[in-house]
Amino acid sequence: MFNSLSLKVIIFGFIFTFFSSFGQSFFLGLFNSSIRETLSITHGQFGSIYASATLLSSFLLIWVGKKIDDINIFKFAFYITLLLSFSCFFFSKISSIAFLFIAVFLMRFSGQGLMSHTATTTIARYFTKSRGRALSIGWFGLSSAEFILPVFIVYLLSITAWQNIWISISILALIFLPLASFFLINKLDFDTREQADNDFDVKEIKQWKRIEVLKDYRFYIVCLNMLAMPWIATGVFVYQSFITEAKEWGSFVIAQSFMVYSILSVVTLLGSGFLIDKFTSRKLLIFMNIPLLFSTLVLFYFDNPITSFIFLGLIGISNGLANVLGSSTWAEIYGVKFIGSIKALTTALMVFSTAFGTALFGFLIDRGFSIEQIAMVSFIYISISLILLFFVRNKLNPQYI
Numbered sequence: 563m564f565n566s567l568s569l570k571v572i573i574f575g576f577i578f579t580f581f582s583s584f585g586q587s588f589f590l591g592l593f594n595s596s597i598r599e600t601l602s603i604t605h606g607q608f609g610s611i612y613a614s615a616t617l618l619s620s621f622l623l624i625w626v627g628k629k630i631d632d633i634n635i636f637k638f639a640f641y642i643t644l645l646l647s648f649s650c651f652f653f654s655k656i657s658s659i660a661f662l663f664i665a666v667f668l669m670r671f672s673g674q675g676l677m678s679h680t681a682t683t684t685i686a687r688y689f690t691k692s693r694g695r696a697l698s699i700g701w702f703g704l705s706s707a708e709f710i711l712p713v714f715i716v717y718l719l720s721i722t723a724w725q726n727i728w729i730s731i732s733i734l735a736l737i738f739l740p741l742a743s744f745f746l747i748n749k750l751d752f753d754t755r756e757q758a759d760n761d762f763d764v765k766e767i768k769q770w771k772r773i774e775v776l777k778d779y780r781f782y783i784v785c786l787n788m789l790a791m792p793w794i795a796t797g798v799f800v801y802q803s804f805i806t807e808a809k810e811w812g813s814f815v816i817a818q819s820f821m822v823y824s825i826l827s828v829v830t831l832l833g834s835g836f837l838i839d840k841f842t843s844r845k846l847l848i849f850m851n852i853p854l855l856f857s858t859l860v861l862f863y864f865d866n867p868i869t870s871f872i873f874l875g876l877i878g879i880s881n882g883l884a885n886v887l888g889s890s891t892w893a894e895i896y897g898v899k900f901i902g903s904i905k906a907l908t909t910a911l912m913v914f915s916t917a918f919g920t921a922l923f924g925f926l927i928d929r930g931f932s933i934e935q936i937a938m939v940s941f942i943y944i945s946i947s948l949i950l951l952f953f954v955r956n957k958l959n960p961q962y963i
Contacts, residue, residue, distance in 0.1 A: 568689070568696070570746040571684060571750065572685065572700055573746055574742070575682065575685045575697075575699075575700030576699065576703035576706075577681075577739070578639070579701055579702075579707075580703035581646065581735060581739060582681070582704060583704055583707035583708065583711060584650060584669065584735075585646075585669040585672060585673015586707075587796065587799065588708055588712065588799070589707070592711075592712060592716065592719075593724050596719065597656060600656065601656070601658070601662060607659075608662075609920065611659065611663050613921055616913060616914075616917040617917045618671075619671035619675055620911070620913035621914075623675045623676065623906055623909060623913060624906055627902065627906020627910065628902055628903030630683055630902035630906070631901075631903050635680075635747055636750065638680060639680055640743060642672065642676045643735060643736070643740050643743065645671075646672040646677060646735050646739070647732045647735040647739075648668070649669050649672045650669070650729075650735060652665050653669055653728045654725040654729045654732070675913055679905055679906060681700055682697065682889040682905065684747065685700050685889070686889045686892070687893070687898045687901050687902070693890050694835040694837070694838025694890055695835035695839055696835070697889050698832050698833075698835025698836075698886045699832070699835065701831055702832065705827060705831060709824055715727065767961070768896075768897060768963055769896070769897035769898070770897055770900065772903040775896055779954075780954055780958060783954050784847065784951070784958070786947035786950060787951050788887075788911075789911060789915040790854060790940075790944050791877075791880055792919065793915040794858075794919060796919040796920055797919040797920060797922065797923035798874075798923075800920050804927060804933065805861075805933050809867075811870055818871070819871045819873070820874060822875040823874040823875060823878035826875050827878035827879070827882045830878065831882035831885055833882075834886045842894060843887050843894050844955075844959065847887055848951055848955050850880060850883045850884055851948060852880075853876040853877070853883075854876065854877060855948070856876050857874075857880075858944065860872050860873045861873055861933065862938055862941065888912070889905065892905060
């Protein structure tokens with residue numbers, strides 16, 4: 563199905579999305595209590611620092627991320643590797659609130675932002691007819707990390723100091739990632755493409771620059787749908803204790819439900835790649851947030867603990883679809899020549915939306931909103947974005963030269 567170079571690009575994407583996990587919320591959250599204990603700060607203080615550092619990283623990503631269109635992919639990956647390694651080392655030296663802010667910013671910027679951006683941009687640019695399957699396998703790296711690392715890190719925290727873990731990660735990234743990049747993508751350049759069928763010539767598609775994309779109304783409608791998952795899911799994950807208390811589910815119900823979320827997310831992730839290659843991302847986009855929409859209704863209407871599994875399972879399905887569609891859709895509509903700068907913008911918006919979700923949920927909770935009312939706010943947002951997308955769904959085709 564894939565030739566040797568294609569497999570190398572996919573493996574590269576898998577490795578980089580796996581290592582992006584060190585800057586993801588699920589991983590950094592594992593050290594929440596250790597860091598708060600070290601600095602003697604509250605949950606609220608940690609959350610404020612985390613959100614503000616995340617916002618700063620999203621703004622910088624818009625500028626730095628576009629450099630992947632101007633620099634050799636191997637060199638870009640090498641620079642990002644050095645930054646990730648330094649960020650992990652710096653994280654181990656947190657000794658004050660100022661250091662915490664800088665450390666979180668560096669990890670969100672290098673890990674969640676640039677590592678995933680480098681992986682998905684490289685795959686989206688290289689692949690044409692197999693882009694969906696390639697992206698789904700590449701994103702499986704992050705899913706694998708979500709499955710493996712929490713248990714592993716909890717075990718390590720029981721036998722060593724959290725600072726030692728971050729120093730080890732820093733050394734691992736510094737040694738392993740440059741070697742992996744050298745053997746996998748050293749000879750990859752901007753014009754290297756998957757061999758396409760004769761009737762599929764990507765050069766005929768208009769290659770949009772970022773400034774042109776920003777003037778296209780379709781971009782904003784698609785973004786409304788793309789950003790629903792990040793801000794709603796992040797709000798649910800960060801404030802899961804509030805949901806548990808409000809629903810009286812018990813402390814273990816949400817944790818067990820995350821297993822359903824993880825399994826359905828992976829299954830959907832792998833299956834969506836084949837569907838995208840067969841039907842295109844543009845046609846599947848309208849279905850992406852429908853499970854998420856139903857999840858808000860489940861949260862609004864039902865209190866039984868069993869509905870927690872349905873609730874997070876539906877979010878997992880949307881998450882699996884969103885991971886792949888979030889990269890392939892832009893390449894289909896706007897081409898791949900400037901996909902780095904376009905993806906830098908959309909990745910930055912995604913990172914921003916996670917901070918927005920954390921802030922909005924916290925704001926609504928502080929104002930006395932119930933979890934059912936917050937679910938209805940989420941339902942209204944998803945509904946409006948879906949209605950707008952429905953009216954433009956037939957206008958998402960690329961422009962041909």
